[in-house]
Amino acid sequence: MIYTRDDLRPVPIYPVYxxxxxxDYIEDFFYKKFIEENPTVARDYIALSWTTLYCQNQDTGIxxxxxxxxxxxxxxxxxxxxxxxxxSLPPNTLCxxxxxxxxxxxxxxxxxxxxxxxxxxxxxxEKQYTASFVGSATHPIRIKMAQILFGKIDYQIWLKNWSPxxxxxxxxxxxxxxxxxxxxxxxxxxxxxSFRLYEAFQLNCVPVIITxxxxxxxxxxxxxxxxxxxxxxxxxxxxxxxxxxxxDKQYNKxxxxxxxxxxxxxxxxxxxxNIIKRLK
Numbered sequence: 001m002i003y004t005r006d007d008l009r010p011v012p013i014y015p016v017y018x019x020x021x022x023x024d025y026i027e028d029f030f031y032k033k034f035i036e037e038n039p040t041v042a043r044d045y046i047a048l049s050w051t052t053l054y055c056q057n058q059d060t061g062i063x064x065x066x067x068x069x070x071x072x073x074x075x076x077x078x079x080x081x082x083x084x085x086x087x088s089l090p091p092n093t094l095c096x097x098x099x100x101x102x103x104x105x106x107x108x109x110x111x112x113x114x115x116x117x118x119x120x121x122x123x124x125x126e127k128q129y130t131a132s133f134v135g136s137a138t139h140p141i142r143i144k145m146a147q148i149l150f151g152k153i154d155y156q157i158w159l160k161n162w163s164p165x166x167x168x169x170x171x172x173x174x175x176x177x178x179x180x181x182x183x184x185x186x187x188x189x190x191x192x193x194s195f196r197l198y199e200a201f202q203l204n205c206v207p208v209i210i211t212x213x214x215x216x217x218x219x220x221x222x223x224x225x226x227x228x229x230x231x232x233x234x235x236x237x238x239x240x241x242x243x244x245x246x247x248d249k250q251y252n253k254x255x256x257x258x259x260x261x262x263x264x265x266x267x268x269x270x271x272x273x274n275i276i277k278r279l280k
Contacts, residue, residue: 002034003069004047007061012052015165018195020121021114026080026098027051029268030275041279043094046077050084062087076279080112082191096275100192100215109217110275111266112193117202123179124204130243131183131208132156134174135196138189141210141233145187148237155240156181178203182251183229183243186210197228201262206254208243210236218265218274227258 012025024032031047046069053059066087069075075093079085082099089095095102098112137143137159149155156177160170178184184200186207192215200207209216209224212233216224224230229246231239246254264270 001044002047003044003075004031005061005065007058008053008065009047009049010052010056010058012049012055014052014055017165018114018199019166019168019171020117023115025051025114026110026112026268026271027078030078030272033269033272039276039279041076041276043074043076043279046075046089046093048077050077050079051081054081054084054086059087066090076275078110078275082193094279098193100188100213101190108278109193109215109219110271111198111217112191112195113198113266113268113271114195116267117199121175122203123175125176125179127180127182128154129156129177129181130154130240131185132177132181133185133187134158134160134170134177136160136162136189139187141212141236142187142189144233144236145185145210145239148239152240157185175203178205181205183208188212198262198266201258201266204255206251206258208239210239222261222265227254227261229254 027049034045048062053062066089069090071090073090075090077085077093077095079095079097079099082101084097084099085095085102094106094108096108096110098110100109146157146159149157158173182205184196184203184205184207186194186197186200187210188194192211192213197207197209206229208229208231210231229242231242265274
């Protein structure tokens with residue numbers, strides 16, 4: 001059973017982000033594919049466009065709708081927005097969430113992803129830098145990272161003011177530096193998750209996840225240390241030492257494992273399949 005309402009599935013009119021994205025975002029992608037495939041699952045689906053409702057300040061009807069549902073039934077919902085769901089769900093609701101700012105026993109992390117990078121955007125360049133980052137200073141960890149790595153010639157760190165869109169020169173810089181870097185620095189931003197983490201797999205980089213709180217999808221199946229570098233905020237000052245101590249054999253294994261897992265776990269179709277199998 002699907003529970004939704006037309007006014008709770010508005011059309012998005014906010015700027016496209018990331019700039020290469022084409023088509024539906026997570027919530028609408030999942031909804032349309034669920035309708036098309038009509039899979040048999042053990043829970044009813046609360047199908048709201050959380051991100052569009054929040055970004056466009058159209059969320060006034062959400063709580064009344066949620067309160068109208070049978071509170072004794074089992075449900076699930078899928079959210080992309082960093083702060084979703086900030087409304088009270090029926091008590092037995094699994095929330096597959098890409099944002100990370102809402103915690104609780106029924107929150108299941110999923111990747112923060114969009115459409116894949118087109119082939120012409122993936123540059124084949126010789127690796128010149130240890131790591132790079134191009135992005136907004138949306139969390140103190142990003143500023144701390146930039147301060148620690150400032151002046152190191154084999155790191156490229158560019159803090160930008162992307163609000164809410166990314167201009168073409170900045171996006172080009174991001175792609176060029178990523179293609180020339182062994183590692184992509186993926187510090188948490190306002191939310192715990194990041195598009196950048198999943199762009200790393202596509203851009204031939206090993207992601208370096210820097211956070212003060214772990215929020216990694218599919219940990220019941222995946223060992224993230226096999227395809228990424230995990231750095232707690234307390235160890236951020238040692239980041240250069242950590243990366244320099246990884247030899248070529250270990251690096252290539254990390255890179256290959258991430259590439260092999262990417263399609264099945266970190267694409268929109270992979271996300272859909274992984275949610276559905278957890279609802280059987």
